Amino acid sequence: MPATRYLDFNVLARISSMQLLAKTVVEGFLLGLHRSPFRGFSVEFAEYRQYTPGDEIRHIDWKVYGKTDRYYLKQFEEETNLACTILLDASASMTYQSRPDGLSKLQYASSLAACLAYFMNGQRDATGLTVFDDRIRLMLPPRLRPSHLKRLLSELDDLKPGGDTDIAAPMHQVADTLRHRGLIILISDLLDDPDKVLSALQHFRFAGHDVLVFHVMDEAELGFTFESMTEFTDLETGERLLVSAGGMRGAYLEELRRFLTACEKGCAGIRADYKLFNTSTPLELALSEYLYRRSLLG
């Protein structure tokens, strides 16, 4: 992975505009790529191709000509070869945040979705967004227009948490509506029945899509950093449970380990990429993952 400079999350958390945040992250990521010795491709020219006799002159980018004395044509939406759909879980469980000064899972996931959308748009990939909890709350089909990106980022800005979690049903619904093959990026905490989730992901795979799962969890969920007597309240069901946190950390972590293993192995079984993120993982890593996946698709 090329060496990049990651943005401080304390800084990110203060950026209220998704557009600004995404622009900052992506440009920082690209800057890192420029400085990296690992130049596998030159993304900044991904939207151009060299002029050949017969092409329409009105599409020549004269700025590029001024810089390079060569004729390049801008590529338009029709010439892109990937449609990406981001599936964002906005259920109540995603609102959990362990640190008051940190990001909730939903904020992190939204930021992640924004950065991916911005970046994919820059790569001339059509980007769509579906927000769901136990049903689809928002569905923007993949498009490659500046206004489409602006609307997408605006929706992410105004995103409100939803209710209970049911990942499978909305995903099946989305899978049925997509006409063209593309890349599906699921951003969720996956706190649902793993078998149902995998079944929904497999639906996408059967339809020929590539699937990338970003499993987002909070640091406290992963490490269970509680010590004393604690009464836990479920954010979705409201159920309460009083436990001696220090005494049963071992049992919790064991259960969590089984869950994560099931998710990872399940995704591997259906040939979907799986990445576990906690809310302090740099967003640039998601962009790198996307780029890697993108490069495999050609």
Added chain:
Amino acid sequence: MIRLVNPAFAFGLLAALLPILVHLLLRDRIRRVAFSSLRFLRHAPKHVLRHKVVSESLLVLLRAAACVLAALVFCRPVFCPRGDPSALRVDRATVVVVDLSGSVPRSADAVRLREEVTAALDGLGRGDAAALMVFDRRPTVLVPMTTDLASLRTALDRVVPGHGGTDIAGALRRADDLLRDVSAPTRRVLLVTDLQRSGWRDFRGDWRLTPGVELAVHPLVPAAVAADLAIVRADYPRSAVRDATARTIAVRVANLGQEAAPDVPVVLTVNDREVNRQSVSIPPHGAVAVRFGFAFEQAGDNLGTVSVEQADLCPDNSRWYFNTKVIPRIPVLLIGTAEATPQRSADFLLRTALAPAPESPFEVRGVAAGRVSAQDVQAASVVILADVPALAPEVREAIDSLLRRGGGVLALPGAHAAPDSFVIPGAEDLSPCRLRRIVVNAGRGGQAREMGLARIDYTHPVFEAFLRPHHGDFSAVRYTRYWEVTGSQLSRVLARFEDGRPAVLEREVAAGVVMAWLAPPDPTWGNLPGRAIYLPLLHQTVRYLCLRTEPAAEFVVGDALPVSRDETVTLPDGTAVPGGNVAAPLPGFYRVEKPGTAPRHLTVNTPTAEAEVDTVSPDELRAALVTPVDAGAPAQAGTAPGSVVDRGLWQAVLLALLLVLLVESFVANRALRN
């Protein structure tokens, strides 16, 4: 009644509230957390919560208990029985120490001794606390420290002169211990003794009385008597073989009186029968030796006494008790190279010499080396290895056991022994030497040159009998060959060949003895078997080797007797006591019986040191023991003035505190892990 020596520390009991307060203030407050999902918590073990509540409660209780016990430790609780001086203020604390050793009757009989002690107690009164202690070799507290002085007078009935030795320093040290718990303006030890120097001689000067403790001495002055006779030394055979030989019983009788003692009858009694009587005259402060000869015929224990039949103040030291164990026949195991012993072989010559007639004191049993068993060795007192090249491991172990119980081994390596082997084959740790090579003294013309013996150690019991003129001639003994040895540094050389090489070696192994003749009694090695000295030499050697198998049977008054719990001991006064921890209280014969075994006897005498008349002065005692008190020295800590502290209860509280802290550590550790 329980009293607190330091009641001011009772406020420390309030510290028990501290753990409760800390628990209330710092206990776990329930934290409320909105969590993404409880799916991973539903399988949590329920008992963890219960265990936490229980362990926290237990820890609070333990810590509160520890605070209470710590406060009590500082308060120093004591039991105060009636008459206990801690209930009153005392001005003076005294330990009366009375000498009951065997020498005291010279100065005072029981009545007079009680009078002397009563006179010492008469000096005590209201405001005094006292303890009564008696001693001989060991001190015994008859009455612990008390203000009830009448109890001391009542205990005087037990003040009776005894028969044991004297240890003045040990008694005073114990008295000092009794006074250590007392804090009175005046603390003293009142010593009633005949000041016998032999009871003070062993003091090494390595301790002194506690500063502030006085030493007062009430001497028992010996009565002026015309003659005071005592047996101060005795020598007798501890064991013997039954034969017609008269054994010598010798005693040394001393006259400790001011006048000569003429015609003093000294009587030897054996097995309750007077067998000899002599009359001796002993000058004042002098001593004479009296010797008796007696041939012991009765097998087993022969209980004897030598008594000076003249009345004096200490009859105990005028009598000496002894026990000579007579072995009817010495069992000898002869391990040879062949069962069929041709004449003129070493086996044959040994067997013939040891048992020339049915009346021989030796019971010889011959076994070939290849057929000897461990049981054969266990049944013998002496084992003779006649040119044995090898021994089975179990036979070696049996020989080791024989030596540990005091038996003997005579090794006679010959032609079958191998160079670099040990005289007891395979047993380096038992052998007096290692065989190197056979030395053949070659003379002119290739004929063997004969070698004689030189440098015989006539101080050794084996050769001692041959020291006197016409009692054996070793000069005619000649050898044509013998073993040269190495590794004999741990052995004693009893005789050498003329060329200086060892001829007879002895090594003490455990309680037994191993001897080696480095030329066997074989005509092909030398002419010893044909000389007249051969038979007595062999008999002396075997007797010497066997007479160690008997355990010690003579003791002095006060010694712990070797009797086991399943044995019964009958004292000289006829009292039967169970075995185990028995200290000899009286001089005389003690009969030890155990069902299924023959009874055995132990003899106990009065320590001969009790006959010594030299005394030590009170000033010498004070100079050695009394520590001058420094002005301004800190008061004895931990006690109220004029009170006696019972450390027992305090120590119990301290122990309880340590136990509580231990349990608390354990519970806290478990809670932390959970």
